[in-house]
Amino acid sequence: MTTKNGESNDWVGAISKRAVALGTFNDWSKPELIGLTDQELEDYQEKFLAMKFYCEGVPIKDIVVATGISRQCINYYAGRCMQLAPDGVWWGCRALLPHLHIKDYCRTKVVGPKLPEAQGGYAGALGAVFYKYPKLEERFNRKILSYHDPDTKNEFRIRSKTLHKIFLDLLKEFGIKENEWPFNTKCLGQHSIGDHIRNVRDGNFGRIVCNEGEREAKAHMAVGKGQRPGLIYTEPYDAVEIDAYKFDCHSSVQMKAPNGTYIDIRISRIWVVLMCDCASGATLAYKCVFRSEISSTDVVDVMRYSIVGQPKPEPVIKGLIYPEGSGLPSEVIPECKGALFTVVKFDGALAHLSEKITNVARKELGYFWTVGPPGHFERRPCVEHLGGLLSNNIFCRLLSTIGHGPNNGRADNCEKIATQTPVLAEHLLHLLDVEVAQYNARISEGLFFLSPLEYIRRKLEKDQQHFLIRTLPASNSRGVTILQLKKIVTVRGNKDGGRHPYVQFLRVHYTSGYLHEAWAMIGEKIVLHIDENDLRLVTAFTMEGFSLGNLIAVGKWADTKHDxxxxxxxxxxxxxxxxxxxxxxxxxxxxxxxxxxxxxxxxxxxxxxxxxxxxxxxxxxxxxxxxxxxxxxxxxxxxxxxxxxxxxxxxxxxxxxxxxxxxxxxxxx
Structure with missing residues (x-):
C-alpha cells in the first residue's frame, strides 16, 4: 500500500504484525545467556525489554524512549522474532542473540569473470544457481540421498567426487553455459558443492544411515531419542528376553590317550542361551550348548530351567567363589521357584520360530511371544547388555580369544593357545556361572543402586506382599516333565506271530512289564510324554488319560543317557x-x-x-x-x-x- 506521493506505507504491516504478537511474549523461546560478554548481555537485555513492551501493546514512541532503540529496529527485531525456526516454532527471543543468521545468504550480484589465480568473489554463487533453478537443487539432493532415479543408476555409498560429476552434468542439462559459474572457475566449484553435499547428508542423517550404515548403526538409530517405549515393564516376570551368543574364544577338552596320558583337543564352538527379566535385568536361566548352532530344544530347556531350577557346573577352578547371596532368582528367592513369565521377546532366529516354541510351549506355559524386525537388537537391551558383559569380562580376556571380529581384538595363534595353554570347556562353564551369579548380585545405577535380585525382593515385599508372581501349579513336583514332547503312537505287535506289544520312537522299541502282556492294546493309539534330553524311557498314557507307566527302551539303548x-x-x-x-x-x-x-x-x-x-x-x-x-x-x-x-x-x-x-x-x- 502506498501514499499519494508513491511512498510505501509500512505502518499497515507493522499494525498487523503487532496484532499477532500481542500477548504472546511468554510463549516465545528464551535462550541461555551464559556465553555472552558483558556488552553483548547489555545489548540483549535492551532488545529483550523492547520486545516485551512490544508484545504488551506499549506505544512505539514510549519503547524508543525506554530502550533507546529506534522505531525501525524495533519493527525489524519483531519481524525476526516472529519468523519460523527449523524446529517449527517462532525464533522468539533467540533471534535477539548477537551474530545470529536466521536465513541463508542469497547472492544477488551476477558472478563475473575472474583471473584463474584470483581469490574470492564467489560467495553465494551455488545458492544463486539453486535459486534460479529450483528443480536442479531438488534433483541433486535426491542423488545425494540415494533416491531411486529411473534415468541413472545409483551407487552404494556414492562418493563426493561422483556427485560432483553428476552436478556438472545436471548444470549442462539445465542450460548453464561454459562461461558461467562453476565452469569459469579453476576447481569447477568443487569446494562449494562439497560443502552442500555435507550439509544435505548431515540434515538427513537418518536416511544416510539406513542406506549406507552397518547393522549396528541402523539399530542404534531407533534409540536415544528421549522417547520412552510404548510398553514399559515394571514388575518382575512381566516380560523376558531370550537370545543366544557364541563364546568369543577357542577352548579345548581333555581326552585320555591310548598310553594313559591326557591331551587337550580343541573344540569348534560353544553357545550360551540366555534368558533375562526385562524389569530387573536379572538372568533367570541359561544353557551352554556344545554345537555349531542351537535348536528349539535348547530354548525350551532354558524356559524349563527358569521354572524348576538349573543344574550347576562343577567347581573346577580353585579359589573361585560365589559372592554371598548371589545366584539365579529361582535359587535364592523362594517366591521365584516355579515362576512363569507373561511375554517372551525373541529375535528372528529359526530356533525361536519353531512350532515347539510358538505353539506347544506357549500353550503349556501361557505366554505371549513377540519377534522384532531383523537387525534391531535394541528391542532386547537386557540380554544384549548381558551378552556384551560376558564377552568383555570373560571370553575376550583369555589368551585364546577371537575378539569381536577378524580385526577387532583377535589374539595371535588363538587356536594353538587353546591347546598349548589349555582353556578347558569346564573352566569356561565355571567362569560363566560365577559371572552370572555376580551379575545378579551386582548393584546397578539403572535400578537406583539396587542389584537385580534385591529389586525383585523389594517388589515382592512392597505393599505387604501385594504383588504375586504367576506360578505353574505343582512345578516343584513335576520337575523335568514340564515342556516335554508329546507324541501319539500306535501300539504294535502280532498275536499270531507271538510278538509282544510295543511302541516305536526314532527306530527304537519301547515296552514295559504291563504293556508287554497287554495284547488287547495292539492297534490302539497312546500318548507318549518324551523327555528330549533322556530317551532311555518315556511315559505313556492312554487317549483317555490313564497312565501306563514308564516304557523302557529295548536293548542297549536303555544303558546310557542320550538325547x-x-x-x-x-x-x-x-x-x-x-x-x-x-x-x-x-x-x-x-x-x-x-x-x-x-x-x-x-x-x-x-x-x-x-x-x-x-x-x-x-x-x-x-x-x-x-x-x-x-x-x-x-x-x-x-x-x-x-x-x-x-x-x-x-x-x-x-x-x-x-x-x-x-x-x-x-x-x-
Missing amino acids: MRTRKAINSKMMDRTLQVSFEQDPVLVYLAFLSTSKSRKSIDIPADAATEAKRVADEGGLPLVVSIPRSEQATYLEGKPLEFSDSLIIGKKNPDLNELLKQKRLKS
Missing part, C-alpha cells in the same frame, strides 16, 4: 553305513568312540567338530572322553562284540553313490 539329537545322529550314521552297531553293543558308546577316533596313525588328530560333538555326548551320558586308535589297528571298538572291517564287505563303509557308478559305466562303454 534326541544323539539318537538321530546314530541312526543317520547307521543308515549310510558309516557306523556299525551290533545287538550286544551300547550304541551311544560306539558313537562316542567313532567321534573320538584319530584320523591319523602317526598322531592324535581329531577334528574340532568331532571333538565338540564327542564332548556333548559325553556330558549327556556322564562318560569319559577317550581317544581311540585308527580302526585298522584296533582289536575292539568298545566292550562287547568286536567290529570287523573288510575291504570286500560294504558294511563299515559309506553307501556308494549309484548315480555316480552308472555314470562311470556309461563313460566306459
Whole structure:
C-alpha cells in the first residue's frame, strides 16, 4: 500500500504484525545467556525489554524512549522474532542473540569473470544457481540421498567426487553455459558443492544411515531419542528376553590317550542361551550348548530351567567363589521357584520360530511371544547388555580369544593357545556361572543402586506382599516333565506271530512289564510324554488319560543317557553305513568312540567338530572322553562284540553313490 506521493506505507504491516504478537511474549523461546560478554548481555537485555513492551501493546514512541532503540529496529527485531525456526516454532527471543543468521545468504550480484589465480568473489554463487533453478537443487539432493532415479543408476555409498560429476552434468542439462559459474572457475566449484553435499547428508542423517550404515548403526538409530517405549515393564516376570551368543574364544577338552596320558583337543564352538527379566535385568536361566548352532530344544530347556531350577557346573577352578547371596532368582528367592513369565521377546532366529516354541510351549506355559524386525537388537537391551558383559569380562580376556571380529581384538595363534595353554570347556562353564551369579548380585545405577535380585525382593515385599508372581501349579513336583514332547503312537505287535506289544520312537522299541502282556492294546493309539534330553524311557498314557507307566527302551539303548539329537545322529550314521552297531553293543558308546577316533596313525588328530560333538555326548551320558586308535589297528571298538572291517564287505563303509557308478559305466562303454 502506498501514499499519494508513491511512498510505501509500512505502518499497515507493522499494525498487523503487532496484532499477532500481542500477548504472546511468554510463549516465545528464551535462550541461555551464559556465553555472552558483558556488552553483548547489555545489548540483549535492551532488545529483550523492547520486545516485551512490544508484545504488551506499549506505544512505539514510549519503547524508543525506554530502550533507546529506534522505531525501525524495533519493527525489524519483531519481524525476526516472529519468523519460523527449523524446529517449527517462532525464533522468539533467540533471534535477539548477537551474530545470529536466521536465513541463508542469497547472492544477488551476477558472478563475473575472474583471473584463474584470483581469490574470492564467489560467495553465494551455488545458492544463486539453486535459486534460479529450483528443480536442479531438488534433483541433486535426491542423488545425494540415494533416491531411486529411473534415468541413472545409483551407487552404494556414492562418493563426493561422483556427485560432483553428476552436478556438472545436471548444470549442462539445465542450460548453464561454459562461461558461467562453476565452469569459469579453476576447481569447477568443487569446494562449494562439497560443502552442500555435507550439509544435505548431515540434515538427513537418518536416511544416510539406513542406506549406507552397518547393522549396528541402523539399530542404534531407533534409540536415544528421549522417547520412552510404548510398553514399559515394571514388575518382575512381566516380560523376558531370550537370545543366544557364541563364546568369543577357542577352548579345548581333555581326552585320555591310548598310553594313559591326557591331551587337550580343541573344540569348534560353544553357545550360551540366555534368558533375562526385562524389569530387573536379572538372568533367570541359561544353557551352554556344545554345537555349531542351537535348536528349539535348547530354548525350551532354558524356559524349563527358569521354572524348576538349573543344574550347576562343577567347581573346577580353585579359589573361585560365589559372592554371598548371589545366584539365579529361582535359587535364592523362594517366591521365584516355579515362576512363569507373561511375554517372551525373541529375535528372528529359526530356533525361536519353531512350532515347539510358538505353539506347544506357549500353550503349556501361557505366554505371549513377540519377534522384532531383523537387525534391531535394541528391542532386547537386557540380554544384549548381558551378552556384551560376558564377552568383555570373560571370553575376550583369555589368551585364546577371537575378539569381536577378524580385526577387532583377535589374539595371535588363538587356536594353538587353546591347546598349548589349555582353556578347558569346564573352566569356561565355571567362569560363566560365577559371572552370572555376580551379575545378579551386582548393584546397578539403572535400578537406583539396587542389584537385580534385591529389586525383585523389594517388589515382592512392597505393599505387604501385594504383588504375586504367576506360578505353574505343582512345578516343584513335576520337575523335568514340564515342556516335554508329546507324541501319539500306535501300539504294535502280532498275536499270531507271538510278538509282544510295543511302541516305536526314532527306530527304537519301547515296552514295559504291563504293556508287554497287554495284547488287547495292539492297534490302539497312546500318548507318549518324551523327555528330549533322556530317551532311555518315556511315559505313556492312554487317549483317555490313564497312565501306563514308564516304557523302557529295548536293548542297549536303555544303558546310557542320550538325547534326541544323539539318537538321530546314530541312526543317520547307521543308515549310510558309516557306523556299525551290533545287538550286544551300547550304541551311544560306539558313537562316542567313532567321534573320538584319530584320523591319523602317526598322531592324535581329531577334528574340532568331532571333538565338540564327542564332548556333548559325553556330558549327556556322564562318560569319559577317550581317544581311540585308527580302526585298522584296533582289536575292539568298545566292550562287547568286536567290529570287523573288510575291504570286500560294504558294511563299515559309506553307501556308494549309484548315480555316480552308472555314470562311470556309461563313460566306459
